[in-house]
Amino acid sequence: MTTPPTTGARPDEARRHNRTALLRRLHVDGPATRASLAAELGLNRSTIKALVDGLAEAGAVAERLPAQRSGAGRPSLLVLPRPHAAVVMAIDIRVEQVAMAFVGLGGDILGRHSWNLHRRSREPGEVITHIADTAKLLADELDVTAVGVGVSVPGVVRRSDGLVHEAPNLHWTGVALGERLSAVLRVPVGVGNDAELGALAEHVRGAARGSSDVVYVSADVGVGGGVISSGAPLRGAGGYVGELGHMVVRPGGRQCYCGCRGCWETEVGEAALCRALALPEDAPRGAVVAELRSLAASPEAVEHRLGEFTEWLATGLVTVVNVLGPEQVVLGDLFTALPEQVVDRVREVVRVRSLVSRAVGGTRIVSSPLGRDAKLVGAAELAFEPVLGVI
Amino acid sequence: MTTPPTTGARPDEARRHNRTALLRRLHVDGPATRASLAAELGLNRSTIKALVDGLAEAGAVAERLPAQRSGAGRPSLLVLPRPHAAVVMAIDIRVEQVAMAFVGLGGDILGRHSWNLHRRSREPGEVITHIADTAKLLADELDVTAVGVGVSVPGVVRRSDGLVHEAPNLHWTGVALGERLSAVLRVPVGVGNDAELGALAEHVRGAARGSSDVVYVSADVGVGGGVISSGAPLRGAGGYVGELGHMVVRPGGRQCYCGCRGCWETEVGEAALCRALALPEDAPRGAVVAELRSLAASPEAVEHRLGEFTEWLATGLVTVVNVLGPEQVVLGDLFTALPEQVVDRVREVVRVRSLVSRAVGGTRIVSSPLGRDAKLVGAAELAFEPVLGVI
Numbered sequence: 001m002t003t004p005p006t007t008g009a010r011p012d013e014a015r016r017h018n019r020t021a022l023l024r025r026l027h028v029d030g031p032a033t034r035a036s037l038a039a040e041l042g043l044n045r046s047t048i049k050a051l052v053d054g055l056a057e058a059g060a061v062a063e064r065l066p067a068q069r070s071g072a073g074r075p076s077l078l079v080l081p082r083p084h085a086a087v088v089m090a091i092d093i094r095v096e097q098v099a100m101a102f103v104g105l106g107g108d109i110l111g112r113h114s115w116n117l118h119r120r121s122r123e124p125g126e127v128i129t130h131i132a133d134t135a136k137l138l139a140d141e142l143d144v145t146a147v148g149v150g151v152s153v154p155g156v157v158r159r160s161d162g163l164v165h166e167a168p169n170l171h172w173t174g175v176a177l178g179e180r181l182s183a184v185l186r187v188p189v190g191v192g193n194d195a196e197l198g199a200l201a202e203h204v205r206g207a208a209r210g211s212s213d214v215v216y217v218s219a220d221v222g223v224g225g226g227v228i229s230s231g232a233p234l235r236g237a238g239g240y241v242g243e244l245g246h247m248v249v250r251p252g253g254r255q256c257y258c259g260c261r262g263c264w265e266t267e268v269g270e271a272a273l274c275r276a277l278a279l280p281e282d283a284p285r286g287a288v289v290a291e292l293r294s295l296a297a298s299p300e301a302v303e304h305r306l307g308e309f310t311e312w313l314a315t316g317l318v319t320v321v322n323v324l325g326p327e328q329v330v331l332g333d334l335f336t337a338l339p340e341q342v343v344d345r346v347r348e349v350v351r352v353r354s355l356v357s358r359a360v361g362g363t364r365i366v367s368s369p370l371g372r373d374a375k376l377v378g379a380a381e382l383a384f385e386p387v388l389g390v391i
Numbered sequence: 392m393t394t395p396p397t398t399g400a401r402p403d404e405a406r407r408h409n410r411t412a413l414l415r416r417l418h419v420d421g422p423a424t425r426a427s428l429a430a431e432l433g434l435n436r437s438t439i440k441a442l443v444d445g446l447a448e449a450g451a452v453a454e455r456l457p458a459q460r461s462g463a464g465r466p467s468l469l470v471l472p473r474p475h476a477a478v479v480m481a482i483d484i485r486v487e488q489v490a491m492a493f494v495g496l497g498g499d500i501l502g503r504h505s506w507n508l509h510r511r512s513r514e515p516g517e518v519i520t521h522i523a524d525t526a527k528l529l530a531d532e533l534d535v536t537a538v539g540v541g542v543s544v545p546g547v548v549r550r551s552d553g554l555v556h557e558a559p560n561l562h563w564t565g566v567a568l569g570e571r572l573s574a575v576l577r578v579p580v581g582v583g584n585d586a587e588l589g590a591l592a593e594h595v596r597g598a599a600r601g602s603s604d605v606v607y608v609s610a611d612v613g614v615g616g617g618v619i620s621s622g623a624p625l626r627g628a629g630g631y632v633g634e635l636g637h638m639v640v641r642p643g644g645r646q647c648y649c650g651c652r653g654c655w656e657t658e659v660g661e662a663a664l665c666r667a668l669a670l671p672e673d674a675p676r677g678a679v680v681a682e683l684r685s686l687a688a689s690p691e692a693v694e695h696r697l698g699e700f701t702e703w704l705a706t707g708l709v710t711v712v713n714v715l716g717p718e719q720v721v722l723g724d725l726f727t728a729l730p731e732q733v734v735d736r737v738r739e740v741v742r743v744r745s746l747v748s749r750a751v752g753g754t755r756i757v758s759s760p761l762g763r764d765a766k767l768v769g770a771a772e773l774a775f776e777p778v779l780g781v782i
Contacts (some may be wrong), residue, residue: 076767083419156746156747156750166746166749166750168746204695212628213627213628225714229620229625229626229627230626233623234620234625234715235620235750236604236620236714236715236716236717236718236747236751237603237716237717237718237754238602238718238751238752240716240747240750240751241716242713242714242716242747243713243714243746243747244713244714246709246710246713246745246746246747247638247710247713248640248706248709248710249639249642250642251640251641251702251706253393254435258744258745258746259743259744259745259746260709260744260745272724284560307413311642315639315642318637318651319637319638319639319710322633322634322635322637322638323633323635323638323711323714323715324625324627324633324635324714325626325627325628325629325631325632325633326627326628327627327628327629351647352650353650353651354637354650354651355547355557355559355634355637355648355649355650356547356627356631356633356634356637358556358557359547359556359557359629359631360627360628360629360631361628361629363628365397
């Protein structure tokens with residue numbers, strides 16, 4: 001890595017700022033010509049040249065001819081991020097499974113591995129040991145070293161130090177996950193709530209690019225929500241993220257482990273979906289998805305099986321939209337397997353019943369294009385955040 | 392008003408910034424000695440002296456001996472804001488009443504006036520005319536000129552231009568209130584949602600001073616909520632504020648004008664309280680408050696009359712706390728008249744049932760000390776925001 005010549009603190013600071021902005025642009029939006037980078041970042045061409053040359057010398061970017069020429073003149077070179085210039089490890093701890101990936105600069109997944117969890121292997125010490133072993137294997141196999149780690153956890157997480165206050169579906173309470181993982185992995189570790197990281201992923205690489213007010217709602221075993229408000233993640237006191245799955249949507253409904261009855265999670269989580277589909281509550285995910293697919297062919301069957309489920313999903317979303325006023329809601333994870341007819345009905349209910357949706361010009365409701373990978377992608381972005389400033 | 396000597400853009404900018412910070416400090420927290428102002432703002436004494444001298448010359452502050460001497464030496468002079476240095480007009484448009492006040496620098500109400508609304512006088516043109524007439528009368532009587540106006544409206548408001556998109560309880564739709572008022576009052580006018588301004592008032596001058604994550608929930612005819620998140624107002628897409636009163640708390644409950652059934656507003660708004668108290672739904676406010684006072688003496692009567700009302704209030708608050716994770720909830724307006732037994736029960740329910748309240752160390756639930764004036768105070772602060780930078 002080169003160091004720009006020192007000419008006093010201010011120019012140095014500006015150069016560092018511009019370098020990070022350029023790298024972030026390439027990391028998030030992919031290859032671009034010097035000319036379009038200059039236009040997008042509002043920098044002149046000689047500044048862009050100096051920055052690109054510096055980053056190329058540091059091995060962070062490369063330049064190549066574009067695949068298709070545009071116009072008659074000499075073709076502009078494309079600047080592209082070099083994935084191996086900075087590699088992070090992303091870890092998505094779910095209730096039934098842990099997924100891990102090494103992700104390179106630019107967001108490409110270089111390699112991945114996952115394993116299922118059961119009652120015993122869900123214990124924090126077991127999970128941490130398995131992560132450490134897998135990290136070593138994958139790193140050797142790919143011949144990479146991670147410079148940072150991001151972890152997604154389905155629970156209430158303190159971002160400052162990665163303490164998992166409560167992850168009920170994992171039966172974790174007060175687990176110092178950030179500290180314990182950084183002790184064994186020997187790199188900085190960031191830990192985030194899974195829905196918050198899903199929202200981040202959709203905002204950076206998914207359906208919500210360019211939207212500044214977005215809610216990501218997803219179902220796995222539990223239901224969670226992540227909120228981007230005015231372009232930044234919404235957090236409550238102490239940095240804790242809200243738990244949209246524990247809105248009370250059906251007072252007097254089923255008992256939830258959290259102490260309430262009729263939480264959104266008990267009405268539209270995976271168990272509720274299984275009940276609606278007349279499957280056992282612990283049916284494997286593949287069976288649930290297959291049943292949803294076969295159902296989708298018959299509108300009557302969808303209405304019969306999923307009519308009530310759809311109403312609870314829509315009712316919760318009306319509250320979400322009225323409280324937060326997003327321009328977009330992204331339905332993630334298991335919700336992406338719902339028949340289009342269900343999503344259409346939800347759109348219709350929100351359109352008709354939400355006063356705030358009307359005010360903001362109609363909240364768009366879409367399925368996540370990142371699907372099951374959203375939280376893994378978000379964990380990688382969490383890990384990249386501090387890294388982009390120091391390449 | 393004096394202009395500091397020009398010595399290049401940067402020092403000038405810093406001086407302007409410090410001057411505004413000092414004025415804001417005096418406006419919000421009241422008189423203080425030069426020494427404590429220097430300590431609080433992190434400026435040295437000679438900078439404070441220059442700033443105070445400049446503001447005194449401009450007529451914005453005065454200095455006087457403190458009422459009580461502390462220590463033996465020469466007493467420190469207190470710097471205090473001069474109310475007439477900048478006067479704003481605050482207007483609180485409610486469903487049943489309009490309240491107006493002229494408020495001086497430092498937050499003192501210099502004079503006020505209010506009138507009741509009925510079906511005909513609630514029409515936007517009537518309200519605007521009455522406001523303009525009253526503004527002239529009050530200004531003459533007090534011999535002041537307002538340099539800015541802040542307006543609170545119980546509805547969905549676009550902050551950028553003061554368009555009232557929908558104020559259902561007033562039967563207003565698409566009223567360009569900001570433009571129309573600034574045309575007749577001939578000063579800048581800011582318009583805000585009433586609950587948002589209540590939250591601002593509690594944050595600046597009420598129960599939530601020093602809290603960065605606060606939800607203000609209040610009942611008048613309707614129910615609204617304002618949110619301060621990480622120290623700043625939470626807004627959705629297009630600058631619109633969420634409508635907490637339209638969370639669906641009781642699916643299949645009473646029809647609400649918004650298109651839903653069982654909104655929080657239909658369960659804990661003024662009409663619901665009247666039903667619980669066996670009063671007519673349009674009982675005058677005085678009768679409602681008197682009934683609540685007489686009830687408070689008997690725990691059995693409170694439980695009998697208000698048990699169900701209390702459950703709906705608590706259920707909605709569990710959702711609010713789980714979604715937003717505030718450290719404090721302030722109950723405002725008509726809710727301040729609720730018997731302490733009701734508030735205690737609400738605290739207990741939130742403590743036991745909200746997973747996020749547990750995570751953030753227990754969300755405090757308090758009654759608004761500003762009571763019925765919160766929205767008027769918030770409207771004044773809205774008007775002061777742009778003014779403090781240019782005195």
